[in-house]
Amino acid sequence: MQGQGVVKGYAIGRAAIMSAAALEVVHYRIAEQDVEAECERLKKALATASGELQAMAVSLPDDAPRELGPLLTVHSLLLDDAALLQETCDLIINRHYNAEWALTTQGQLLAEQFSVMEDEYLRERGADIRQVIERVLRVLSGSTALLPSLEAGDAGDSLIVVARDISPADMLKLRGARFAAFLTDLGGPTSHTAIVARSMNVPAVVGLGHIRMLVRDGDILIADGFTGAVLVNPSELVLQEYRQRQAAYAGDRAELALLRDAPAVTLDGIQIKLEANIELPEEAVAALQAGADGIGLFRSEFLFMGRRDLPSEEEQYQAYASVVRTMAGRPVTIRTLDLGADKTLDGDVTVATNPALGLRAIRYCLANPELFATQLRALLRASLHGHVRILIPMISHMHEVRATKQAIEAACESLEASGVPFARNISLGAMVEIPAMAIAIEPFADALDFLSIGTNDLIQYTLAIDRGDSEVADLYDPMHPAVLRLIAHTINSAERAGIPVAVCGEIAGDSRVTRMLLGLGLTEFSMHPQQMLDVKKEVRLAHSNALRVKVASALNRAERIDLAALSN
Ligand code: PEP
Ligand code: MG
Numbered sequence: 001m002q003g004q005g006v007v008k009g010y011a012i013g014r015a016a017i018m019s020a021a022a023l024e025v026v027h028y029r030i031a032e033q034d035v036e037a038e039c040e041r042l043k044k045a046l047a048t049a050s051g052e053l054q055a056m057a058v059s060l061p062d063d064a065p066r067e068l069g070p071l072l073t074v075h076s077l078l079l080d081d082a083a084l085l086q087e088t089c090d091l092i093i094n095r096h097y098n099a100e101w102a103l104t105t106q107g108q109l110l111a112e113q114f115s116v117m118e119d120e121y122l123r124e125r126g127a128d129i130r131q132v133i134e135r136v137l138r139v140l141s142g143s144t145a146l147l148p149s150l151e152a153g154d155a156g157d158s159l160i161v162v163a164r165d166i167s168p169a170d171m172l173k174l175r176g177a178r179f180a181a182f183l184t185d186l187g188g189p190t191s192h193t194a195i196v197a198r199s200m201n202v203p204a205v206v207g208l209g210h211i212r213m214l215v216r217d218g219d220i221l222i223a224d225g226f227t228g229a230v231l232v233n234p235s236e237l238v239l240q241e242y243r244q245r246q247a248a249y250a251g252d253r254a255e256l257a258l259l260r261d262a263p264a265v266t267l268d269g270i271q272i273k274l275e276a277n278i279e280l281p282e283e284a285v286a287a288l289q290a291g292a293d294g295i296g297l298f299r300s301e302f303l304f305m306g307r308r309d310l311p312s313e314e315e316q317y318q319a320y321a322s323v324v325r326t327m328a329g330r331p332v333t334i335r336t337l338d339l340g341a342d343k344t345l346d347g348d349v350t351v352a353t354n355p356a357l358g359l360r361a362i363r364y365c366l367a368n369p370e371l372f373a374t375q376l377r378a379l380l381r382a383s384l385h386g387h388v389r390i391l392i393p394m395i396s397h398m399h400e401v402r403a404t405k406q407a408i409e410a411a412c413e414s415l416e417a418s419g420v421p422f423a424r425n426i427s428l429g430a431m432v433e434i435p436a437m438a439i440a441i442e443p444f445a446d447a448l449d450f451l452s453i454g455t456n457d458l459i460q461y462t463l464a465i466d467r468g469d470s471e472v473a474d475l476y477d478p479m480h481p482a483v484l485r486l487i488a489h490t491i492n493s494a495e496r497a498g499i500p501v502a503v504c505g506e507i508a509g510d511s512r513v514t515r516m517l518l519g520l521g522l523t524e525f526s527m528h529p530q531q532m533l534d535v536k537k538e539v540r541l542a543h544s545n546a547l548r549v550k551v552a553s554a555l556n557r558a559e560r561i562d563l564a565a566l567s568n
Helices: 032-058 068-080 082-095 099-115 120-124 126-141 168-175 192-200 236-261 281-289 313-326 361-367 369-385 398-417 435-439 442-447 455-463 470-475 481-497 514-519 529-541 544-557
Strands: 004-007 010-017 159-163 181-184 204-206 220-224 230-232 273-278 295-299 332-335 388-392 427-432 450-453 501-503 524-527
Touching (some): 004 192, 010 236, 032 082, 032 099, 032 126, 032 168, 068 082, 068 126, 068 168, 082 099, 099 120, 099 126, 120 126, 126 168, 159 220, 181 220, 192 204, 204 220, 236 529, 273 281, 273 529, 295 313, 295 524, 313 332, 369 388, 388 398, 398 442, 435 455, 435 481, 450 481, 455 481, 481 501, 481 544, 514 544, 524 529
Parallel strands (some): 010 159, 159 181, 181 204, 273 295, 295 332, 332 388, 388 427, 450 501, 501 524
Antiparallel strands (some): 004 204, 220 230
């Protein structure tokens, strides 16, 4: 069977099918005189399920994934929603449905409302509705067992959970038992099964369609978290092949872990800086644990999203300062608000003709001077605690650089006037993510302290391919020579101007592209912390100067750069 691999790794084990009350719901009509009692039964079940979730959220074991607490709270809040109770009771009162039937009907309606939302993340939140309703159905049926009591057999001594979907609360129950993999009918890369499985480091394949119906308890399964393939009752020969792959992968991970404290130096002695991209302040800990040389990109807009109000200067200051303190003297590059396109404030209903080309990022900040000033003051204050660098997104004109410098100067003056301590002479850099800036980079390189190439947007704008549109995803090609020439030109110009330059787009964390970037002369990479050791391994096996010669000659003539040609 084929699904989407969302957590890498191989697993071999016996299937343990998770119960799905939603699939076994009985439908019957109740008599008029029982309506009130049925509503009461529903009300109690909702309250019990919500109470269980709240109790779990406050008594999480120390080693539980940190996402679980907030997820459980959200689930219990969904159940406390008065509209859910009222609308489900209406179905009992008006149509005489039994409580289970009324609840699944109401749940389907809600899940459908989510399923038509444009945003992929919100679309997947329909799964939360299904999961909490599943929980109430279990309370109504009086059964709490999730999994059959299976003896793990001779298939590698492990069990693989097969489910329609797995809620965060179920995950918590399953956590202690060390399952080999999670396989679900539903879900996508940002579903909670994926998020939590990733933090537990257990291979997972989601979106398998009907695996729960097609596989029986005790069937032998192979799960391939790389390709999303699931093999059911495979032959001994196939089992042997996967046991070998599993052992080889475990060996690779163990070897990689040894690299944490090893220097990122190429075979010809070039020192490479590996920094981390983070979205939330608490992720700085993972960056440090992965051995990051600093934070290369803190996407500050995540502090502003998913809430009704704006974070105050004090709240922002605390968030930035906590990252700076965690990184203990290492550079922390904080990007000013990059709102617009796919990242918007809650309740913002302005629809730009083309949001990716509209009032985004620095354009938005310069148009909202108060909001910008608040963030700049918080950044200047946080820089007292360590090494802060301000990074400006989406710059295309030199006058935007000048306006930003004036805004920083004004923020310094206002702090000074009110006697609030801060550090002056903070370094200022810009994202290179608009082709116009990359082509005419020289004045920017002279006016700024550092540059950071945002390849996610640079590719989008160079090739005119919406980075979030799956219909044109095959044309989104980081190896297009036009993209690579823009990166090369930016790196060479920064070198000439004597300022540092990094790449912080997704390609910096893709170890298949590491050699290409080294060949372009890159010495600073910023990526998600979990990608760092893979990239470090590539760096340590590469000969930077040899790659520079190969890439330079390929850049001018190739139709598309062939990564295979860059291997040793
Ligand atoms: C980029 O565009 O490459 C980048 C790092 O910024 P974001 O992905 O946040 O747009
Ligand atoms: Mg960008």
